[in-house]
Structure formats: C-alpha cells, structure tokens
Amino acid sequence: MLEVKDVNSFYGKAHVLNDLNFNVEAGTVVALLGRNGAGKTTTMKSIMQLVRPRSGTVIYKGQDITGWPSHKVARAGLGYVPEERRIFTQLTVLENLEVGRQPPREGCTTWTDDMVFDLFPNLAERRNNRGKALSGGEQQMLTIARTLMGNPAFILLDEPSEGIAPVIVEQMARVILQLKREGLTVLLSEQNLHFAQAVADGVVIIEHGTQKFVGSLSELQAHPEIRDQYLSV
Amino acid sequence: MGLFIAQILTGLANAGALFMVASGLSLIFGVTRVVNFAHGSFYMLGAYVGYSLMQVLPGMVGFWVAILLAGIIVGLIGVIVEFCVLRPVYSAPELFQLVATFGVILVIQDLALMIWGPQDLLGPRAPGLKGVIRIMGEPVPQYDIALIVITPFVAFGLWYLITRTRVGTLVRAATQDREMVSALGVNQAWLFTGVFFLGCALAGLGGALQLPKGGADLLMDFNILGPVFVVVVIGGMGSLPGAYLAAVIISVLNVFGVTYAPQSTLVLMFVVMVIVLMFRPFGLLGKEEVAGEHGQVGEPERPIKPAGRNMRLLVAAGLLILGLLPFYGSNFAVVLVTDIMIFALFAASLHFMLGQGGLVSFGHAAFFGGGAYAAALFVTHANTPMELALVLAPVCAGLAAIVIGWVCLRSTGVYFAMLTLAFGQLLWSLAFQWSEVTGGDDGLVNIWPSDWASDNSVYYYLAFVLCVGGILLLRQAAHAPFGYAMRAARDSARQAEAMGINTKRIQWVAFTFAGVMAGLAGGLFVFSKGSIFPNELETARSFDALIVVFLGGVKTLSGGWVGAAFFEGIKDYLTRFEYWRLALGLSIIVIVILGPEGIVGSLRKAGERLGILKVPEDAK
Numbered sequence: 001m002l003e004v005k006d007v008n009s010f011y012g013k014a015h016v017l018n019d020l021n022f023n024v025e026a027g028t029v030v031a032l033l034g035r036n037g038a039g040k041t042t043t044m045k046s047i048m049q050l051v052r053p054r055s056g057t058v059i060y061k062g063q064d065i066t067g068w069p070s071h072k073v074a075r076a077g078l079g080y081v082p083e084e085r086r087i088f089t090q091l092t093v094l095e096n097l098e099v100g101r102q103p104p105r106e107g108c109t110t111w112t113d114d115m116v117f118d119l120f121p122n123l124a125e126r127r128n129n130r131g132k133a134l135s136g137g138e139q140q141m142l143t144i145a146r147t148l149m150g151n152p153a154f155i156l157l158d159e160p161s162e163g164i165a166p167v168i169v170e171q172m173a174r175v176i177l178q179l180k181r182e183g184l185t186v187l188l189s190e191q192n193l194h195f196a197q198a199v200a201d202g203v204v205i206i207e208h209g210t211q212k213f214v215g216s217l218s219e220l221q222a223h224p225e226i227r228d229q230y231l232s233v
Numbered sequence: 234m235g236l237f238i239a240q241i242l243t244g245l246a247n248a249g250a251l252f253m254v255a256s257g258l259s260l261i262f263g264v265t266r267v268v269n270f271a272h273g274s275f276y277m278l279g280a281y282v283g284y285s286l287m288q289v290l291p292g293m294v295g296f297w298v299a300i301l302l303a304g305i306i307v308g309l310i311g312v313i314v315e316f317c318v319l320r321p322v323y324s325a326p327e328l329f330q331l332v333a334t335f336g337v338i339l340v341i342q343d344l345a346l347m348i349w350g351p352q353d354l355l356g357p358r359a360p361g362l363k364g365v366i367r368i369m370g371e372p373v374p375q376y377d378i379a380l381i382v383i384t385p386f387v388a389f390g391l392w393y394l395i396t397r398t399r400v401g402t403l404v405r406a407a408t409q410d411r412e413m414v415s416a417l418g419v420n421q422a423w424l425f426t427g428v429f430f431l432g433c434a435l436a437g438l439g440g441a442l443q444l445p446k447g448g449a450d451l452l453m454d455f456n457i458l459g460p461v462f463v464v465v466v467i468g469g470m471g472s473l474p475g476a477y478l479a480a481v482i483i484s485v486l487n488v489f490g491v492t493y494a495p496q497s498t499l500v501l502m503f504v505v506m507v508i509v510l511m512f513r514p515f516g517l518l519g520k521e522e523v524a525g526e527h528g529q530v531g532e533p534e535r536p537i538k539p540a541g542r543n544m545r546l547l548v549a550a551g552l553l554i555l556g557l558l559p560f561y562g563s564n565f566a567v568v569l570v571t572d573i574m575i576f577a578l579f580a581a582s583l584h585f586m587l588g589q590g591g592l593v594s595f596g597h598a599a600f601f602g603g604g605a606y607a608a609a610l611f612v613t614h615a616n617t618p619m620e621l622a623l624v625l626a627p628v629c630a631g632l633a634a635i636v637i638g639w640v641c642l643r644s645t646g647v648y649f650a651m652l653t654l655a656f657g658q659l660l661w662s663l664a665f666q667w668s669e670v671t672g673g674d675d676g677l678v679n680i681w682p683s684d685w686a687s688d689n690s691v692y693y694y695l696a697f698v699l700c701v702g703g704i705l706l707l708r709q710a711a712h713a714p715f716g717y718a719m720r721a722a723r724d725s726a727r728q729a730e731a732m733g734i735n736t737k738r739i740q741w742v743a744f745t746f747a748g749v750m751a752g753l754a755g756g757l758f759v760f761s762k763g764s765i766f767p768n769e770l771e772t773a774r775s776f777d778a779l780i781v782v783f784l785g786g787v788k789t790l791s792g793g794w795v796g797a798a799f800f801e802g803i804k805d806y807l808t809r810f811e812y813w814r815l816a817l818g819l820s821i822i823v824i825v826i827l828g829p830e831g832i833v834g835s836l837r838k839a840g841e842r843l844g845i846l847k848v849p850e851d852a853k
C-alpha cells in the first residue's frame with residue numbers, strides 16, 4: 001500500500017535519512033522503531049511531504065506522491081498524527097474535529113463527531129472545551145480523532161505513547177487495534193517496544209537515519225541481539 | 234453636554250473606516266504572517282475606486298452599490314497582488330514579504346496618480362443623508378449616524394464568519410499552525426488567497442465609506458498606516474473585538490483632541506498606545522504571540538568572518554577612489570556622493586540591529602530625523618556651532634533610543650516593529666505639530682556648516698571621515714564578542730539566556746548604538762542640506778532604509794551600505810522620470826522574487842559559482 005524507496009532527506013546540510021526502503025502492506029500495523037533522534041519523525045514527515053525528500057520516491061496505492069503538496073497527500077487518504085500533539089489550542093474540541101473533516105472516501109469509514117466520541121469517550125465530555133484546557137492524554141486522543149475525521153485509509157502515528165499516562169497508553173493500543181479491524185493501515189513510530197509489541201505486525205528499525213532491520217515482529221523477537229543493539233529496552 | 238455627546242458620536246463614526254482597515258490587516262497577518270504594509274494603499278484604492286463608481290452610479294442605491302463594489306474590486310486587486318507578488322515569496326523569510334509589500338505601495342501610488350491625477354478629490358455626499366440631525370442642539374451629520382450603525386454590522390458579520398463558519402475555523406486554525414492545517418488536507422494556498430481577498434476588501438470598503446467625510450488623495454495610504462498599526466497593537470493582534478474597541482478609543486480621543494488640544498492630536502494616540510502596552514504587552518484583548526513556531530527559514534546563515542586580504546585591498550582601493558573624488562569629480566558628484574555616504578551610514582546602522590540583532594524596526598527614521606532635528610534645534614535656538622551640534626546629534630538620538638528601546642524591547646516580533654513605527658510617528662507628529670519650536674511643516678532652515686567646512690569638498694571630507702568611520706565601527710562591533718552575543722540572542726534567545734547572556738540588555742545596547750549612528754548620519758544630513766523638514770522623520774524614510782537593507786542583503790555584513798549606495802544612485806536617476814515610483818516599486822518586487830539574497834548575497838553566490846570566490850569549508 002505504501003512503498004518508501006531509496007528516500008534521502010536533509011535539513012539544510014544535515015543528512016537525516018539515508019536510503020530508506022520499506023513497504024507497508026494494506027491492513028497491517030508496522031512499527032517504526034529507533035532511539036531518540038534516529039529519524040523517525042523525519043520519516044513520517046517525508047512520507048507526508050512536509051519534508052521534501054531530496055531523492056527517492058514515496059509510492060502510495062501505486063501513485064508516486066513525492067513532491068506533492070501536503071494537503072494533496074492528505075486528500076489521497078494519508079492521515080498524519082504528529083508527535084508534538086499539535087492540536088489547535090485556541091479552538092474547541094469540536095472545532096478541531098471540523099478542521100480535520102474531509103469528504104467521504106470510497107472504501108473507508110466515514111467518521112462523524114459521534115463516532116470519534118465513541119472511540120474516545122473522554123473527549124465527548126469536553127467537546128466544547130478549548131484545546132489548551134485538555135490534559136496531555138486528551139490532547140493525544142484529539143490529534144488522532146482529528147485525523148480520523150479526514151476518513152483516511154492509511155494513518156501515520158508519530159510516537160502515540162510518548163509522555164502520556166500508562167492507563168491511556170493501554171487505551172491507545174486498544175484504539176490502534178480497533179482501527180486495524182476497521183481496515184485501516186497504520187505506520188507508527190515508537191521508542192516503547194512494549195507498546196509496539198502489543199500492536200504491530202511488522203517492524204522497521206532505524207538508527208542515524210539508516211535502516212537496520214526490516215521484518216515481522218516474530219523475526220525481531222527471534223533475534224534479541226538486534227533489539228539490544230538498536231533499541232533501549 | 235450636547236457637544237460632548239456630539240463629539241463621541243463623531244468619534245464613533247470615524248472609528249468605522251479605521252476598524253475595517255485594521256481588522257483586515259490583522260486577519261492577513263494572523264494567517265499569512267505577512268505584515269501587509271500595502272494595506273493603506275488598498276484603503277486609498279477603495280476611496281478612488283468608490284469615487285469613480287459614484288460618478289457612474291446615480292442616486293442613493295448607486296451610492297451604496299458603489300461602496301460595496303469598491304470593496305469587492307479592491308479585494309480582487311488584493312488577490313492579484315497576492316498571486317503575483319506574495320505567492321512567489323511565501324517560502325522566503327517573513328521580512329522579504331514585507332519588502333515586497335513596500336514595492337506594492339510604490340506601484341499603487343503611481344498607478345493612482347496616473348489614473349486619478351494629483352489633485353485631491355472631494356468625496357460626494359451620500360444621497361439622502363446630506364443633512365444633520367440635532368442632538369441636544371448640536372448638529373450631527375446624518376451620514377455619521379449611518380456609519381455608527383453600519384460598522385457594528387460589519388464587525389458582527391466578520392465575527393460570525395470567523396467564529397461560526399467552517400472557513401473561519403480553518404482560518405483560526407491556520408493562524409496557529411499552518412503546516413498542520415495543510416497536513417490535514419486543507420489547501421493553504423487558497424486559504425491565503427481568500428484571507429487576502431477579505432482583508433483587502435475590508436480596507437477598500439473602509440476607504441470608500443469614508444469618502445463623504447474625507448475624500449480621496451494620494452497621501453491616504455501612509456496617513457492611515459500609523460493609526461491602523463496603533464489600533465491593531467492596542468486592540469491586540471488578531472482580535473476583532475479588540476480592533477473595534479481600539480478603533481473607537483482612538484477615534485473618540487482624536488475628536489476630543491482636536492477640540493481641546495489641537496497641537497497634540499497626533500501625539501495623543503501614541504501616548505495612549507504606550508500606556509496600554511506598558512500594562513498589557515499584547516494589547517487590550519490580544520494573546521501572546523507564540524514565537525519560534527516556524528523556526529529558521531531558508532539556508533542557515535553563514536558565520537561572519539573578517540574580510541580576506543583581497544577583499545581588504547578592494548575596499549581600500551574603493552575608499553581611495555572615494556577619497557580623491559573632489560579632485561576629479563564635478564561639484565554635483567561631490568554633493569551626490571556626500572548624500573549617499575550619509576544615507577549609507579543611516580542604512581548601515583539599521584542593518585546592524587536588523588541583520589545582527591534580528592530587530593526589525595519600522596521606525597528607524599526617528600533617530601536619523603531625530604539627530605537631524607536635534608542638531609538643527611541647537612543651532613536655531615542656542616546658536617550652537619556645527620562642531621558641537623554634530624556631537625549633540627548622535628548623543629540626543631542615542632538618548633532617545635535608550636528611552637524608545639526600553640519601551641519597544643518589552644515586546645518582540647511584530648509588536649516590537651509596530652511600536653518602533655509608532656514612536657517614529659510620534660517624533661514626526663512632534664516635529665509637525667509643535668511649530669513654535671520645530672517650525673512645523675516649514676521645517677528649520679539656514680543651518681549651515683561652520684566657515685571652514687562650508688566648501689562642498691571640505692564638507693565632503695568631513696562626511697567621508699565620519700561615515701566611513703561609523704560604518705567601520707558598526708562592522709567592528711559585529712566582529713566583537715558583543716556581535717556574537719547579538720547573533721546568539723537573534724538565533725535562539727532562550728539558549729542565549731541559558732548561557733548567561735542578558736539578551737534584553739544586549740538588544741537594548743544594540744538598539745541604542747544603532748540610534749547613535751543614525752543620529753550622526755542625521756546631523757551630517759542637516760548641515761549638508763542646510764535645512765530639515767518633518768518628512769525626514771516620516772515612516773516612508775524608515776521604509777527607505779529597510780528597503781535598502783534588504784536590497785543590499787540582510788545576511789551579509791556589507792548589505793547596508795552597498796544597498797544604500799545602489800538605492801540612492803538609482804533613485805537619483807529614476808526621479809528624473811515622472812513615474813519613478815512605479816519603476817522603483819517594480820524593481821523592488823522583481824529583486825525580492827528573483828534575488829532574495831540581496832545584491833551582496835547574489836554577487837557572492839555568483840562569484841562562488843564562477844570560481845572567483847572560494848566557498849568556505851563550513852558552507853559546503
């Protein structure tokens with residue numbers, strides 16, 4: 001469904017991603033693992049074209065989307081959930097959802113306010129609160145909910161478990177599995193191996209912007225030395 | 234009592250146009266982060282277009298249709314400007330967009346002159362609303378009442394659009410985080426264009442609505458800028474209710490000022506603004522600007538290094554050629570180059586605080602004109618000799634910079650810029666309205682150099698020594714640890730603070746130093762011309778300096794004076810033509826789009842590409 005081919009990305013003169021190559025199959029959850037600063041967020045942004053890869057291609061559903069403006073990538077069905085919980089703090093929860101709303105997409109769930117509130121009951125009570133009044137966990141839920149309003153076929157989750165309470169992390173894991181059951185394809189970046197193990201089918205490990213391992217979760221579990229070398233457990 | 238109420242009503246009526254222009258400016262800034270300096274020009278266009286339409290469309294219906302159409306037409310003109318001028322430079326640093334809008338001001342000025350001619354146009358009175366109604370015996374024009382009623386409706390409509398519709402929600406979201414909005418599938422480009430249309434249409438509407446009260450003239454664009462910036466700052470950037478409140482405060486105050494203190498009307502609003510900002514640094518209803526949201530744009534800046542041997546030789550040769558000018562140049566050339574050197578010092582001082590300190594001032598003319606006025610006032614009122622006056626000019630400008638810097642540096646970013654603009658206007662109003670001391674519009678004349686320096690060539694050498702010395706001093710400061718601290722404060726204020734740099738104090742000193750140097754240039758200017766008029770303090774003067782800095786190249790050390798030399802030279806040539814503003818404006822726009830690195834930056838790039846200059850190791 002998504003193919004990342006020989007992608008190289010730069011910030012100014014700094015070479016951040018080095019020949020990344022991996023695929024995400026439709027209906028699976030793939031975890032992008034790596035330590036802080038490994039290039040996970042840049043990978044996400046390079047797929048969304050928020051960072052333009054200097055070389056290489058990103059292919060989504062057979063279409064080369066490299067160089068597209070980000071809004072076009074989003075409209076093609078790629079939903080992006082940023083790491084820093086970039087909700088619109090001056091807008092209410094409902095208004096945040098409104099910004100994310102896109103026309104229905106064939107073959108995808110058409111999300112409504114009520115449906116995302118079913119998924120995240122905490123948000124329902126706070127629908128008229130401004131974003132800045134939400135807790136960290138609620139903000140994280142809102143970023144996901146907002147992206148779902150765009151009715152994506154594929155969702156990019158950047159460190160969904162970062163900096164939130166363990167009980168909410170569990171809830172996040174349930175949500176991701178539910179989204180998978182609904183037919184969504186997910187690429188999530190993580191430092192938290194436990195969280196990844198709970199949801200992922202496939203694994204990509206990167207370090208210093210270079211790919212170190214691509215395979216299934218069971219393959220990774222069969223090679224603990226890889227885990228120890230590239231991930232802090 | 235009747236008079237009191239009548240005056241409040243007049244103030245409320247005047248607030249209408251001001252509110253519309255200010256809310257348009259604030260909207261555009263909020264979403265696109267462009268401080269649209271050409272906003273006053275759209276206001277002026279609204280008045281002119283409305284005037285022409287009213288000639289064609291008769292009667293009461295025609296009058297109001299004309300106003301509405303004027304708004305729409307100006308909005309469409311705004312879209313053209315957005316498309317042709319701003320779209321190509323959105324990805325450039327924000328300051329370049331500013332310069333592009335300067336270019337637009339000049340272009341619109343000359344287009345208006347071409348189409349409507351130089352004479353002031355008297356606005357037609359509104360059919361059906363020509364009379365007055367009496368309130369407690371005082372006459373209040375019916376049209377004023379109409380404006381008082383209309384404005385809240387416009388304000389409400391705008392408020393509804395922004396807070397209650399999907400488009401408004403997207404606009405507010407984009408105000409906070411454009412990239413995220415785009416990642417959610419919203420096409421930013423159209424959002425920008427839409428907001429630009431709305432903002433410009435509001436300005437045009439304001440211009441057309443005030444026609445029966447003020448008519449149309451070619452000075453409207455700059456005249457409205459000062460009050461509009463004050464309103465936006467007092468009300469709080471991005472707050473519609475704030476803009477309305479501030480427009481009312483300023484307009485009512487103005488009406489009372491005219492009655493009770495006619496000498497201080499212009500100064501009054503700036504005093505109010507400073508007082509408001511002392512207590513609420515983000516305006517009455519504004520919110521704190523989140524700084525650093527976008528980070529550094531474009532290529533990282535190169536470290537500054539001392540000039541190499543070849544460059545030093547080149548500069549020395551250039552100075553020699555300059556120094557010998559009186560021996561081979563004509564008298565005209567000597568006078569022209571004196572002007573250029575003075576302007577170069579002025580520009581270099583702005584370039585110093587802008588390039589090294591990241592402090593974008595819209596009112597640097599305050600110190601240039603301030604120094605000039607200081608010298609002229611001492612000569613006129615105290616018979617001070619030139620030598621002493623030339624010392625007092627930078628001293629006074631420096632003192633002014635200490636005070637103004639203290640107030641302005643409490644704010645950052647666009648608030649800082651607007652405060653400096655307001656202070657520039659404040660000094661201008663002082664010079665303009667305090668005619669017993671400053672001579673008002675007639676200026677101060679007969680300020681000539683001492684006998685020994687009265688010859689053009691001798692004065693040339695005096696200016697040469699002081700200007701070249703001043704520019705070298707500024708350059709020295711940039712290379713000194715002080716310059717490092719300035720750049721640290723510019724690039725990352727927090728990190729600089731964490732390293733123990735008192736960034737505010739560094740900026741304050743830099744601001745003052747730049748003020749001193751501008752004051753010195755002003756002092757030299759007044760003795761070279763023999764006179765001084767308030768226009769040396771005008772916002773347009775500050776803009777000249779800003780344009781020059783950008784033309785020269787912000788990210789290069791020599792950008793200031795190179796740009797000044799180029800600009801003064803080209804202006805001297807261009808002003809011989811009737812529509813020189815048009816030509817200058819267009820060239821500015823073209824330069825911003827094609828060569829955003831400025832003259833020096835582009836030359837350096839070209840030199841490196843051709844292999845004449847070496848690319849430094851750390852830039853590879």
